[in-house]
Amino acid sequence: MIGRLNHVAIAVADLDAAERQYGDLLGGILSAREDLPEHGVTTVFVRLSNTNIELLHPLGMDSPIAKFLEKSPSGGLHHVCYEVEDIRAAMERLVAGGARVLGREPKIGAHGKPVIFLHPKDFSGTLVELEQA
Numbered sequence: 001m002i003g004r005l006n007h008v009a010i011a012v013a014d015l016d017a018a019e020r021q022y023g024d025l026l027g028g029i030l031s032a033r034e035d036l037p038e039h040g041v042t043t044v045f046v047r048l049s050n051t052n053i054e055l056l057h058p059l060g061m062d063s064p065i066a067k068f069l070e071k072s073p074s075g076g077l078h079h080v081c082y083e084v085e086d087i088r089a090a091m092e093r094l095v096a097g098g099a100r101v102l103g104r105e106p107k108i109g110a111h112g113k114p115v116i117f118l119h120p121k122d123f124s125g126t127l128v129e130l131e132q133a
C-alpha cells in the first residue's frame, strides 16, 4: 500500500529564517508561500530531486503547528507524507488494523489531492500523512 515519500514536513517558528536557510544557504528551489486555512498552516515547499521538504508555519487560532511549537519552540520534524493509490481503501485497511485515522474524512491537501493523518502514537512516535497519488 505505501508508495513514494512525497514530503518530509518541518514545523518552523520563523518562516523568513527557514526560507533563508533552505533557499540561500542550502540552495533549494522554494515554492511560493501558500496559506491553507482549513489546515491551519502556511506552507513553503522545497523541491528536491527525490522528494520535497514542506516548511510549516502556524496560521490562525487553532493551528496544530502552534501547539507543536509550544512544546518545541525551535521547531522540528513534524510529519512524513507517503503516497497511496486509493486513500479510502488505505483508511479502511488502517482502521481495520487498529490504527487511528485523525478526522472522519480526507481533506484536500497542499497539492490539491486528498490527504489523511495517522496518530503518531500508532506509528512509532511519528505523525504520518497519506496523500492519494
Ligand SMILES: CC[C@@H](C(=O)O)C(=O)SCCNC(=O)CCNC(=O)[C@H](O)C(C)(C)COP(=O)(O)OP(=O)(O)OC[C@H]1O[C@@H](n2cnc3c(N)ncnc32)[C@H](O)[C@@H]1OP(=O)(O)O
Pocket (backbone or CB within 6 Å): 009, 036, 039, 041, 043, 054, 056, 064, 065, 067, 068, 077, 078, 079, 081, 102, 108, 109, 110, 111, 115, 117, 119, 120, 121, 125, 126, 127, 129
Ligand atoms: C498543508 C496541508 C497538509 C499537506 O498537504 O501537506 C499538511 O501537511 S497540514 C499539517 C498540519 N496538520 C496536522 O498536523 C493534522 C494532524 N495533526 C493532528 O491532528 C494533531 O496535531 C495531533 C497529531 C493529533 C496532535 O494533537 P493533540 O492531541 O491536540 O496534541 P498533543 O500535543 O496533545 O499530542 C498528543 C501526543 O502526540 C504527540 N505529538 C503531537 N504532534 C506530534 C508530531 N507532529 N509528531 C510526533 N508526536 C506528536 C505529542 O507530543 C503528545 O505526546 P505525549 O506528550 O507523549 O502525550
Ligand SMILES: [Co+2]
Pocket (backbone or CB within 6 Å): 007, 009, 054, 079, 081, 129
Ligand atoms: Co504535509
